[in-house]
Amino acid sequence: MTSTAGSTGPTGVATRRQPERSARVLRFTRAERWVHRGTGLLMLLCLTTAACLYLGPLAQLVGRRHLVATVHEWSGILLPLPLLLGLVSPAFRADLRRLNRFAAYDRRWLRAARKRLTAPDLRPAGKFNAGQKLYAGWLAGAVLVMTATGLLMWFTGLLPAVSRTSAIFVHDVLAWAIALVVIGHMRKAFQDPEARLGMRTGYVSLGWARRWHTHWLAEDRPAAQDTRDP
Template sequence: MEPDDIESGDAIIPGKPVTVDRYRKGARINHWVTATCLILLALSGLALFHPSLFFLTGLFGGGENTRAIHPWIGVILFFSFAGLFFRFWRANLPKPVDAEWLGRANDLLAGHEERMPEVGKYNAGQKFIFWGMTTLILILIVSGVLMWDEYFYQWTTIPQKRVAVLVHSLAAVVIICVWIIHVYAAIWVRGTIHAMTRGSVTGGWAWRHHRLWLRELAGRNRVKKPEAPAE
């Protein structure tokens, strides 16, 4: 049985430079569908959140269309993120090294990444994003269903709907903040976006940021022959 940090498709590819397969095509598509849904939900949700942002409904064909489309995008998000969850939950399980990583977070922010402990495929910050997204999306889908009067009006009373609206709004604000942190971190750590667009990282990137994961791949002989150049 593979270690939790090694997923199907993870492999070292010898060459100059050495590259490491990190995400398969299916995982990358799954990720970008989820990301697109989050952006659309943020825009449509903000448009419905406050009159000053109502102009955003123009992106969806007006207020009526925005109100109709928003919950359905939420349903797509839920099932898309479920795909990511079942792909990655094992690699995001907490480990003792995560506490040490968090304890040295100041070194990371100060640019002294060499002082950080070796981590597997995901560090404690990435795990926080994963489990935070998981929790918030569950809250959003449940509260969203409770306030989706077109189909579930009789499920709840008016006071319960008001609570659902409040919970939904608060969760939406938090998930937008978490998403911003996720995007900022992906831009800040050079090479991260390449992993989710092309599926691979350089050996140097893996050694610097996820050394334990790279060691596990090497120890398990997860080495793949490089593809022959096209003639």
Template structure:
């Protein structure tokens, strides 16, 4: 039986909608992290010395993040987002083996990326909920719930840990940093995809690349 030819060229990995959603979330998170650290750390708060302004920026960036995410979902390729989320929440046998340290074929997203995406969504929802009650509690003490600030702070430290690992793999680690191209240009080298995501690469080998995608769809 003849072996399947190895893919050549480039493969489309993420649509424009997926990339836009990623960068909206990443940019907003970094802005909220910077302003949040200024509010949390006394040394930075003293250095900046404009606490109220920083707090207002923190809040308005959060509002802008929520509105931008909604706009991307409403105006973008919702079908692609649904398919990606179904892929993320499907942890199959190979994914479980990969998480146990076994070298097994992976799809478009490996098990680590799926877990990272699930945690990112969960943290974002908890950030929004706890942040809302912190904001509301300052205006009406009836809504000042015990432990809300602790939850918000704990989420920050956990998110920083995820961010450091994500940046290391995306920018530094030699075998994985090529993946960043998929989130900037939408496409990755087919040979790299065959080595790291063979189940997806072999299925997508005949999918044409459309570098001139005209809309978010």
């Protein structure tokens, strides 16, 4: 006996859920993905070269300190470039507006995270959850400070009121903080294969979007209406 689409039997449930599993929703355009990749590559280059300059064993292993320092300086200067190029994309500008906007459900998400509530309490979010918004905002500010202190170290007479020693101290402390935060970001990404798929291909499953980013589908449906059924 075959169950109909409205059946409450096991076969009926399977037939209702299968399209949701297979449907794909557009999450990131090609421009958005390239901005993320370019920024990530430059950030990893900055952190890797910084480790080779700061940690003695790595410095001895790699050698060529002048070359490493030059790569570090220029990767830091070029770090904002992918974001600036991404401003040409309307989709990327829309994502920046989302990241800069905190809604009531974001505050609920943060309260649930602080209280370490169960996963269902953390699900309702927009295209980006509150944790991702805080990460993006903090990292943007940290990159600006790192660029400023790096320039003060490079051009010592740029701002005479600030000593080179002070700039080095802020630069070093913030570099460690950025390294820890980026490692945490990568760890969370590796725990969510569907999120990585979205950043790699641009598409995520409709079921994943409904589970973790409910308000994105509800509020931004025109932006997410491009679906595919492989």
